[in-house]
Amino acid sequence: MSSEFIATVRRFNRTVTQRVGALDDQYMSRDRPLAQARLLWEIGPGGTEVASLRARLGLDSGYLSRLLRTLESDGLVTVGPAGQAGGDGRVRVAALTEAGRAEWAELDERSDELARSILEPLSGQRRERLVAAMAEVERLLVSSMVVIEPCSPGDPRARAAVRAYAREIAQRFDDGFDPALSRPVRDEDLVPPAGLFLLATLNGEPVGCGAIKLHAGAPAEIKRVWVSDGVRGLGIGRRLLDQLEGHAAEGGWTAVRLDTNRNLTEAIAMYRAAGYREIEPYNTERYAHHWFEKRLR
Amino acid sequence: MSSEFIATVRRFNRTVTQRVGALDDQYMSRDRPLAQARLLWEIGPGGTEVASLRARLGLDSGYLSRLLRTLESDGLVTVGPAGQAGGDGRVRVAALTEAGRAEWAELDERSDELARSILEPLSGQRRERLVAAMAEVERLLVSSMVVIEPCSPGDPRARAAVRAYAREIAQRFDDGFDPALSRPVRDEDLVPPAGLFLLATLNGEPVGCGAIKLHAGAPAEIKRVWVSDGVRGLGIGRRLLDQLEGHAAEGGWTAVRLDTNRNLTEAIAMYRAAGYREIEPYNTERYAHHWFEKRLR
DNA sequence: GTATAAGCCTGACTAAAGTCAGGTATATGA
DNA sequence: TCATATACCTGACTTTAGTCAGGCTTATAC
Numbered sequence: 275m276s277s278e279f280i281a282t283v284r285r286f287n288r289t290v291t292q293r294v295g296a297l298d299d300q301y302m303s304r305d306r307p308l309a310q311a312r313l314l315w316e317i318g319p320g321g322t323e324v325a326s327l328r329a330r331l332g333l334d335s336g337y338l339s340r341l342l343r344t345l346e347s348d349g350l351v352t353v354g355p356a357g358q359a360g361g362d363g364r365v366r367v368a369a370l371t372e373a374g375r376a377e378w379a380e381l382d383e384r385s386d387e388l389a390r391s392i393l394e395p396l397s398g399q400r401r402e403r404l405v406a407a408m409a410e411v412e413r414l415l416v417s418s419m420v421v422i423e424p425c426s427p428g429d430p431r432a433r434a435a436v437r438a439y440a441r442e443i444a445q446r447f448d449d450g451f452d453p454a455l456s457r458p459v460r461d462e463d464l465v466p467p468a469g470l471f472l473l474a475t476l477n478g479e480p481v482g483c484g485a486i487k488l489h490a491g492a493p494a495e496i497k498r499v500w501v502s503d504g505v506r507g508l509g510i511g512r513r514l515l516d517q518l519e520g521h522a523a524e525g526g527w528t529a530v531r532l533d534t535n536r537n538l539t540e541a542i543a544m545y546r547a548a549g550y551r552e553i554e555p556y557n558t559e560r561y562a563h564h565w566f567e568k569r570l571r
Numbered sequence: 572m573s574s575e576f577i578a579t580v581r582r583f584n585r586t587v588t589q590r591v592g593a594l595d596d597q598y599m600s601r602d603r604p605l606a607q608a609r610l611l612w613e614i615g616p617g618g619t620e621v622a623s624l625r626a627r628l629g630l631d632s633g634y635l636s637r638l639l640r641t642l643e644s645d646g647l648v649t650v651g652p653a654g655q656a657g658g659d660g661r662v663r664v665a666a667l668t669e670a671g672r673a674e675w676a677e678l679d680e681r682s683d684e685l686a687r688s689i690l691e692p693l694s695g696q697r698r699e700r701l702v703a704a705m706a707e708v709e710r711l712l713v714s715s716m717v718v719i720e721p722c723s724p725g726d727p728r729a730r731a732a733v734r735a736y737a738r739e740i741a742q743r744f745d746d747g748f749d750p751a752l753s754r755p756v757r758d759e760d761l762v763p764p765a766g767l768f769l770l771a772t773l774n775g776e777p778v779g780c781g782a783i784k785l786h787a788g789a790p791a792e793i794k795r796v797w798v799s800d801g802v803r804g805l806g807i808g809r810r811l812l813d814q815l816e817g818h819a820a821e822g823g824w825t826a827v828r829l830d831t832n833r834n835l836t837e838a839i840a841m842y843r844a845a846g847y848r849e850i851e852p853y854n855t856e857r858y859a860h861h862w863f864e865k866r867l868r
Numbered sequence: 869g870t871a872t873a874a875g876c877c878t879g880a881c882t883a884a885a886g887t888c889a890g891g892t893a894t895a896t897g898a
Numbered sequence: 899t900c901a902t903a904t905a906c907c908t909g910a911c912t913t914t915a916g917t918c919a920g921g922c923t924t925a926t927a928c
């Protein structure tokens with residue numbers, strides 16, 4: 275990687291942590307410890323499950339409990355059982371009280387202030403350029419924060435991703451989607467050595483997936499490629515494809531193929547851009563209109 | 572200011588502090604407390620005055636002393652009197668030992684690593700876009716960190732700025748610059764109500780200046796507009812001009828003028844862009860080739 | 869039903885970060 | 899020369915952040 279690039283990123287890191295990072299802490303913690311302020315902020319007006327707070331802030335379970343007790347005794351927060359009847363009885367939800375919402379609004383206001391203090395000194399034109407560049411950096415940073423890892427298809431996060439995938443195609447296919455009418459995919463076919471399931475996560479939340487079946491004596495088959503709405507257009511789909519193809523190539527396969535629906539236009543565009551060529555149908559998938567193949571070097 | 576802009580800046584702040592800020596801390600403090608690592612880093616291979624460290628890191632004097640003692644007893648740093656003979660005998664300089672330099676290099680390497688970890692997951696094209704956007708953000712953030720304030724012309728930082736100004740024009744004028752041959756500017760003419768001296772600083776370091784003399788019964792006169800090399804092109808000159816003009820306008824002046832040398836082409840371009848029109852010479856300044864005037868609203 | 873795991877909690881602890889009140893030596897202005 | 903300020907230091911202290919072991923309750927797999 276070019277040292278020019280590295281140098282630019284380092285300069286960026288330094289300037290930004292100085293200007294934004296340090297000030298953010300300052301703004302946040304004007305009258306209570308930083309950890310408490312952050313927690314209060316993260317709970318938000320809508321309330322949040324304790325487990326989710328732990329994950330997002332990366333805190334020790336005991337430490338978080340103690341922080342919650344402090345906020346509770348300050349009358350800012352109530353921690354109670356999860357609202358949903360029939361839900362997991364172990365899960366607890368932190369919610370803001372009236373006073374807590376007021377303090378949250380104060381933090382929100384400070385966050386606005388910080389943003390204003392950054393834009394204020396700039397002339398109109400420069401201001402627009404800064405905002406545009408920030409939007410670009412933000413988007414690309416998010417994309418670089420997405421982690422793609424092999425995952426058991428039985429993992430709850432994998433299940434959630436596949437459910438989201440099914441929900442989406444049900445919405446987009448002309449005639450909905452009934453799994454019973456589609457060619458089934460069994461979990462065990464997506465576990466090495468038979469295949470592989472990849473999960474893409476952003477801060478632990480599933481935002482994409484993709485799987486490959488390594489058919490004996492036939493091209494490998496790519497299935498269930500899905501990228502969540504919020505992170506589309508960031509190249510996640512392409513990264514999933516690349517890794518799946520890499521896995522097949524490592525196993526000695528020389529071609530991969532897949533079928534897809536005519537309504538999934540971005541996906542089709544992506545397959546073409548990634549080097550897939552349209553081929554004759556190789557199966558009788560009820561919902562497929564296009565079949566693609568890519569030869570691996 | 573548009574709430575759209577604010578929202579973008581806030582999203583940026585959040586993503587970046589998460590991705591860069593948090594990781595930066597982690598990378599930095601892998602085997603010693605964050606404060607120590609930061610300090611070691613800030614001292615750098617060249618050594619740094621203790622006062623400057625205090626300012627840059629914003630630390631309590633006692634706390635900093637203690638941190639330095641720790642690094643000293645770990646054999647990483649030596650703190651001694653400032654090198655320069657005849658200098659201020661109270662000032663002390665922290666310098667890295669051999670071991671300190673090694674550890675500094677390690678931190679430097681980690682900083683590279685962090686940068687790489689950000690770029691790594693991106694495809695070539697996205698990588699380029701990210702780096703370009705980061706460079707833009709960095710530049711504009713720096714410009715928004717520059718603080719412009721009235722300052723006594725006798726202030727050491729003001730003196731330093733004026734010295735830098737003189738050094739630069741001496742270099743750029745065809746026949747050098749001898750203050751004795753130029754029309755003199757007395758400090759007291761740049762102090763309210765006779766005039767005003769503005770100092771532009773970045774993290775406390777002077778990076779620009781500008782002054783105005785409010786002549787009784789004549790247009791106000793702008794003098795000593797200088798912007799340091801490193802922050803040129805960020806609109807600092809324009810901000811200095813705006814504030815000086817504003818000061819004159821508040822005092823009831825309806826026009827400002829200035830003289831300049833033909834070699835200062837960017838300055839001349841800036842004056843024109845800011846609404847200055849070239850006029851006949853209004854003085855006999857030895858080094859001037861152009862005279863400009865701007866009418867205030 | 870039983871074993872095991874997950875989610876949250878408390879108690880006991882440590883390390884890091886930061887504050888404050890002086891103290892010493894050097895510099896500076898009258 | 900003397901009063902005052904500055905740069906750095908030490909000692910004594912508090913707060914914040916974080917860790918770890920274990921406990922209780924609810925869920926899940928067999």
